Structure formats: structure tokens, C-alpha cells
Amino acid sequence: MNRDSLYIGGRWVPASSGETIAVENPATEETLAHVPAGSAEDVDRAVAAARAAFDDWAATPMAERGAVLGKLHEALSARAGEIARTVGLELGAPLKVAKAVQAGLPLTVLRGYADLAAQPVEEETAGHSLIVREPVGVVGAITPWNYPLHQVVAKVAAALAAGCTVVLKPSELTPLVAYLLLDAADEAGLPAGVLNLVPGTGPVVGAAIAAHPDVDMVSFTGSTATGRAVSHAAADRIARVALELGGKSANVILEDADVTKAVKVGVGNAFLNSGQTCTAWTRMLVHRSHYDAAVELAASAAEAYRTGDPFDESTRLGPLVSAAQRDRVRGFIDRADARLVTGNAPVPDKGYFVPATVFADVDPDSELAQEEIFGPVLSIIPFDDDDHAVRIANNSRYGLAGGVWGSPERALAVGRRMRTGAVDLNGAAFNPVAPFGGYKQSGFGRELGVHGLTEFQQTKAIQR
Ligand code: NDP
Numbered sequence: 001m002n003r004d005s006l007y008i009g010g011r012w013v014p015a016s017s018g019e020t021i022a023v024e025n026p027a028t029e030e031t032l033a034h035v036p037a038g039s040a041e042d043v044d045r046a047v048a049a050a051r052a053a054f055d056d057w058a059a060t061p062m063a064e065r066g067a068v069l070g071k072l073h074e075a076l077s078a079r080a081g082e083i084a085r086t087v088g089l090e091l092g093a094p095l096k097v098a099k100a101v102q103a104g105l106p107l108t109v110l111r112g113y114a115d116l117a118a119q120p121v122e123e124e125t126a127g128h129s130l131i132v133r134e135p136v137g138v139v140g141a142i143t144p145w146n147y148p149l150h151q152v153v154a155k156v157a158a159a160l161a162a163g164c165t166v167v168l169k170p171s172e173l174t175p176l177v178a179y180l181l182l183d184a185a186d187e188a189g190l191p192a193g194v195l196n197l198v199p200g201t202g203p204v205v206g207a208a209i210a211a212h213p214d215v216d217m218v219s220f221t222g223s224t225a226t227g228r229a230v231s232h233a234a235a236d237r238i239a240r241v242a243l244e245l246g247g248k249s250a251n252v253i254l255e256d257a258d259v260t261k262a263v264k265v266g267v268g269n270a271f272l273n274s275g276q277t278c279t280a281w282t283r284m285l286v287h288r289s290h291y292d293a294a295v296e297l298a299a300s301a302a303e304a305y306r307t308g309d310p311f312d313e314s315t316r317l318g319p320l321v322s323a324a325q326r327d328r329v330r331g332f333i334d335r336a337d338a339r340l341v342t343g344n345a346p347v348p349d350k351g352y353f354v355p356a357t358v359f360a361d362v363d364p365d366s367e368l369a370q371e372e373i374f375g376p377v378l379s380i381i382p383f384d385d386d387d388h389a390v391r392i393a394n395n396s397r398y399g400l401a402g403g404v405w406g407s408p409e410r411a412l413a414v415g416r417r418m419r420t421g422a423v424d425l426n427g428a429a430f431n432p433v434a435p436f437g438g439y440k441q442s443g444f445g446r447e448l449g450v451h452g453l454t455e456f457q458q459t460k461a462i463q464r
Helices: 040-059 062-077 080-090 095-118 150-162 176-188 202-211 224-235 259-275 288-303 323-335 386-393 408-417 449-454
Strands: 006-008 011-013 020-025 030-036 124-126 129-135 138-142 165-169 195-197 217-221 240-244 250-253 283-287 339-342 357-360 377-383 402-405 457-463
Touching: 006 040, 006 176, 020 080, 030 176, 040 129, 040 138, 040 165, 040 195, 040 202, 062 080, 062 095, 062 150, 062 176, 080 095, 080 176, 095 150, 095 259, 095 449, 129 150, 138 150, 138 202, 150 165, 150 176, 150 217, 150 449, 165 202, 176 195, 202 217, 202 224, 217 224, 224 240, 250 259, 250 386, 259 283, 259 288, 259 377, 259 402, 283 288, 283 386, 288 339, 288 357, 288 377, 323 377, 377 386, 386 408, 402 408
Parallel strands: 138 165, 138 217, 165 195, 217 240, 250 283, 250 402, 283 377, 357 377
Antiparallel strands: 006 011, 006 195, 020 030, 124 129, 129 457, 339 357
């Protein structure tokens, strides 16, 4: 699985230094592969290639760009099995999740952008003005490890459809699946320089992209702390930034909810991808009349999340991505000042596993309820009435997602009051064409669907 090149200007090229990054399998702690460690010089080359490609790509009719994305989708779809296997190896995602979400979701999103770009765009007017949308320019895409292909595709497909060119830096922990995208791009015949790959570390490659004078926009997904650093770097030259950051989402189970279903779905949401999901409903807020029952249901649901080999079909909980992430999550568990309901299940000796953990009677102001843990840790909190639930749900510096369970009207009323970018009522499914993004410190800007595309466009008024 070793890779020894960067992808710049439509070609596989050597990195400027001979340094490499070891990619680890978090389920076995063994080195899986090496990839080049890019440098600021490599970023310069990639940005120059993206800049050189920009005018032609921006001038290519949107429908033609859509056709190119369609070919990319075809080439990437042929690699679906390899994508699932790669994410299973470098992230430790259990096979079922790897196939359905880690491979399935980005393919759906890419297909969606190919189709969206193929649709005729109606001209917008305001009085005597013609309003046109134009691509922002060269985009730097910096992505994390938890959904390593989806987060790349959500940015790249939208930016390319909009007419931008892209320099991509995937997470150093999970770069291998990004290589599969570039293999597909190469095969699909994407014009040279339209999509470039520079793997490497955040402080070197990520920082060079964020600060580069010729990068017009930085689209970042990751931690709030790094998002802040990226924003500062971009602010110096007034470059546009889109930030998709952390979350601490509330799953509100109202008095008139189907409690059994709400808890089961809620636990599944919290533990998806070993809890390494920015939208995870990590705070379960339960009406006091159902509280004891919900705690019991959550404990038994959590106990069914068996850890183990991600390639074993019966494994529901893979490892965390790295030793650092496991230690970070364990730190939150060790410091927790709440009632431990479950969390002592045995885990394999090798690998960065943390058992499914549930705390009850969690203080809404405590670290457990306020910090993004990014592991399989659920906090349960009681409330007295709908107003109280809304107050607790909104008592967070984050505002990314959430859930509400109850009669449709009441759930909708509570959902409207939640200060988050998305709310799912009664377990409604994730919608890959609905705008996705945060309020407050969960970031700004939207990904996916039409909103995700316009994020990469400028608006121009032409008076006539
Ligand atoms: P980071 O925010 O550090 O990583 C996200 C991306 O930013 C990576 O590609 C990283 O590079 C890059 N990066 C790091 N430093 C810089 C920099 N100075 N300039 C530009 N880019 C940089 O997240 P972590 O991996 O450290 O995870 C820590 C915590 O962040 C998690 O526990 C979780 O709480 C949260 N998180 C949230 C995510 C979300 O989806 N909202 C996703 C991932 C993490 P590198 O390859 O070196 O890591």
C-alpha cells in the first residue's frame, strides 16, 4: 500500500524531500504503509498548478464540468471495495460502516454534484442587474481522519463543480484513501492541475496552504483549535474560509417520545464510527418521567457494541484512530464526575480500543457534557420540561447537529429552538443534499447540496 508520489499538475511527481510518514493500522498498531511528507515547496508547486489550471476550468461550462465529475464517479465507484478496505485498515472502521458510510456516502455525494452541475442554471436578475455566480478561485482543502474520503469529496466535488481548482491535504493519519481518489481522477482524465494532492502534516503542509498568498479560499474540517489557526492565517490576506468544526450534539427525548426507539437510535448515533463523528449525539437528554428506563435501555444497547477486528462482520466498535486519540478519550473517562452505567467491557490487547461507555446523571456544565470527546462515550442528562430541555441542549459552545423525539408538532417546535445547523426529528435519515454545517464554534459555511456548491462561488452584479 506504499505510495511514493504527490499528484501535481496532472502527474504523479516525487516530493521535494525524501521524508515519509508512516501510516498505522490502529487495530493492530502495525505500520501499514508509508506516504511522502510534503513540504511548503510542494504546496507552492501544487498551488501554481491549480492557479495555471483555473482560468480554463472556470470557463468550462458547468454541464461539462458535471460530465467530468460523472467520469470521476465512475472511476471511483469501480474502487468501492478497495475504498472500504482501505478505510477499514487506516481508520479501523468496521466493515459494515466502511462499506455503507465510508465508501457509500462519498460516492453518493460525488454523483449528486455531477448531476447538479449538469442541470441548467437559471439566470438571476434584480431590477436592471444580472446576477452571476463565479468560482472563488484556487481552494485549499484540509481534511481530517474520521470520514477520510467523505470529507474530501464533500469539498472537492463541490469546488470542482463550482469551477474552482483544488489543492488537497488529507489527514496524515488516513492519507491512503485520498490516493484512491487521485487514482480515479487520473483515470477519468481530469484536466491537469484541477485537483492536486499534497499529503503531509498539518503544521507543515496544512499551515502552508492556509497561509499561501495564491490560495483564494481554505475549506477546513477538523478541530476548533486548528480551525482557529487556519482562520488567523487566512485573515492576513482576507481569504475566504469555510470551517466545519466540532460538535457536542443533544438528542432530546421528550415526554411523549417513543423512548425505546429514541434510545436505541440515539446510542447507535453516538457510537457510529467509534464515536469519532462530529455530528454524534453525545448528550442524551431525557424527560424525567422516562429517565430510569432510558438509562437502563442505553446501558444494554451499549453493551451490544462489541469491540474487535474491524474485518470481523460481528464487530460493531472499531479502535480509535491513534494512541493519542485513545489516551485523550480515556482521559475524559478517568476525569468524569458522573455515574458510570457501563464501560468496563474487555477490549483486545493490541489496538487503540475503548469500550462503549455510558455515564448517567451528568452535570450539563461538566467537562463530560461540554467537551467534544470523539470516542464511544455517551452522557445522559435528565430534564423537567421542554423549556428546560432547550436550555440544556443550547448550553454548549458548539452547534452542529441534534435530534428530537416526540409528537411531530412538539418535536418540531423544540427542534426549531435548537441553535444548531441541523436537527433530525424522530430518527429522520441523514440527507446528503441538505446543507451541512455549524452554528457557534462548530464553524461557518455549509457543505453538501446546492448550498455546498455556492460556498465556492462569488456573486457578481452586472448592471445593464
Ligand atoms: P486537527 O484539527 O488537528 O486535524 C484536522 C486537519 O488539520 C488535519 O489534516 C491536520 O493535519 C490539519 N492541521 C493540523 N494543524 C494544522 C495547522 N496548523 N494548519 C493547517 N492544518 C492543520 O484534528 P486532530 O486530528 O488533532 O483531532 C483532535 C480533535 O479534533 C478530535 O479529538 C476531535 O475532537 C476534533 N476533530 C473534529 C473533527 C470534525 O469532523 N469536526 C475531525 C477531526 C477531529 P494532520 O494530518 O497533521 O493531523
